[in-house]
Amino acid sequence: MNTKKILNRAYAHWLKDGFAEIGAGIFMAGVGALRAIIHFAGAKTAAYYWLSIGLLAFMIVVAGGGGYVVKLLKTRVTYPRTGYTAFKPYPYKYRSMLALFIAGGILGGVLGVLSTQPNEQWIGIFIPIGQGIVAGIVFSYAALRLEEKRFYYLAAFSIVIGILIGALGVGLVLGLSFFYLSIGLALIVTGSVGLVQYLRGHAAIDLKGEKQ
Amino acid sequence: MSDSETLQSMLGVDRLIHEPARLIILSILYVLVSADFLYLLSETKLGRGNLSSHLKRLEDAEYIRIEKTYRGKTPMTICRLSGTGKAAFETYREQLKNVVAAMYE
Numbered sequence: 285m286n287t288k289k290i291l292n293r294a295y296a297h298w299l300k301d302g303f304a305e306i307g308a309g310i311f312m313a314g315v316g317a318l319r320a321i322i323h324f325a326g327a328k329t330a331a332y333y334w335l336s337i338g339l340l341a342f343m344i345v346v347a348g349g350g351g352y353v354v355k356l357l358k359t360r361v362t363y364p365r366t367g368y369t370a371f372k373p374y375p376y377k378y379r380s381m382l383a384l385f386i387a388g389g390i391l392g393g394v395l396g397v398l399s400t401q402p403n404e405q406w407i408g409i410f411i412p413i414g415q416g417i418v419a420g421i422v423f424s425y426a427a428l429r430l431e432e433k434r435f436y437y438l439a440a441f442s443i444v445i446g447i448l449i450g451a452l453g454v455g456l457v458l459g460l461s462f463f464y465l466s467i468g469l470a471l472i473v474t475g476s477v478g479l480v481q482y483l484r485g486h487a488a489i490d491l492k493g494e495k496q
Numbered sequence: 497m498s499d500s501e502t503l504q505s506m507l508g509v510d511r512l513i514h515e516p517a518r519l520i521i522l523s524i525l526y527v528l529v530s531a532d533f534l535y536l537l538s539e540t541k542l543g544r545g546n547l548s549s550h551l552k553r554l555e556d557a558e559y560i561r562i563e564k565t566y567r568g569k570t571p572m573t574i575c576r577l578s579g580t581g582k583a584a585f586e587t588y589r590e591q592l593k594n595v596v597a598a599m600y601e
Contacts, residue, residue, distance in 0.1 A: 291527040293539070359568045367535025368572060369528050489534060 294369050296430040301362045301482045305475030307350045313468025314342050320461035365486040408456040412463045416446015419467060434474045441470050506595050512557050513588045517542055517550050522577065522585050525560060530576040551575060559584060 299305065318339040325331040362368075419442035427435030445466045449459050513519055520540050524531055531539075537547055554560045559581030563574045577585070 287523060287527050290523055294524075294528055294531075297535070359570070363532070363534070363567055363572065364570050365534075366538055368530075368532040368567065368574070369535055370530045372527070372529050 292429055292431075294371065296432060297366060297369065298371075299430060299432065300366070300478065301358065302475035302478030303354045303357050303362070305471050305478060307346075307354050307475075309468045309471030309473075309475055311343070311346045311350065311468065312464045312471065314346060315339065316461045316463070316465030316468055318342060320458060320465065323457050323461060361483075364488040365482075405453060405455065408459045409450045409453055411450075411456055412459040413446045413450040415460065415463055416443045416450075419443075419446070434478060438467075438470055438474055442467060445470075506591070509591055510584055510588050512553065512559065513585060515550075517546070518554060521547075521550060521554065521575075522559065522581065525575060525577040526582065526585055530574050533573040533575070536575065554581070557581075 318335065322332055322335045322339065325335055420439040423435045423439035423442060427433065427439065446463060449462050449466070452459070452462075454462065513522060517540060521536060524536060524539055533547070533551075536551075537544065540547060542550070551560065551562060555562050557580075558578055560575050561578050563576075565572055565574060
């Protein structure tokens with residue numbers, strides 16, 4: 285019995301209804317859109333600071349409350365159709381997570397410094413392309429592991445949109461904002477398609493009687 | 497242990513687990529904290545009566561625990577592996593692994 289495959293099937297089952305994708309898409313699209321608006325507001329204006337606070341509040345509310353909303357939707361929609369599963373906590377290794385967190389912080393700091401440099405233009409071209417490739421690899425891995433075709437489409441879209449945004453040459457901040465907005469919208473679309481397919485394929489089941 | 501002894505150890509394998517349907521059920525519960533009846537039904541492709549019967553046998557042997565509860569307004573039958581069941585499943589896996597290895601030598 286390949287228990288890894290059984291666990292992957294359980295993860296795929298959890299993602300099948302599309303709710304988590306839609307939630308992640310809303311988060312990314314919101315962050316991308318707000319960051320782009322902040323950029324257009326102009327640095328050191330009142331609107332810039334208020335919008336920045338708004339962005340932070342949006343991130344906290346969606347990240348904090350999103351899990352609760354997804355769970356509520358699954359209780360009403362998913363569990364009566366294809367059942368309920370509870371996962372064991374992922375065995376994160378503290379040192380690896382800390383190293384990843386520190387690396388992310390350093391990378392963010394480097395990008396922040398680079399964005400103020402005179403050659404910011406070429407950084408704004410290559411960073412979105414790089415992000416697109418990284419996202420493509422991540423989505424491809426998810427597609428392979430979970431055997432969900434739509435993640436392959438997301439992988440292809442990520443790479444293409446990264447190249448397109450890089451080619452536009454709008455700069456680092458705006459480029460990344462557009463990238464996250466695009467990926468967020470793509471996740472909302474694929475998640476919605478997944479949800480519609482899921483609802484069409486699975487009627488709610490009354491275990492005491494016939495399918496409803 | 498010699499190869500013939502390893503193969504003979506199959507005679508002592510846990511017959512409760514060594515049944516395809518129950519093996520699948522325990523494999524699923526081994527990787528998860530819990531799963532409900534509907535999920536087990538969709539994964540095992542068993543009939544409702546058949547699945548209920550296998551779950552009852554596993555519960556009687558104290559390999560799994562069954563809890564009838566509600567999620568919102570939806571009644572749910574939640575199954576989880578017990579400590580006894582986990583130990584028995586791991587022993588069974590180890591036995592099978594040794595036997596299969598001996599068969600290929």
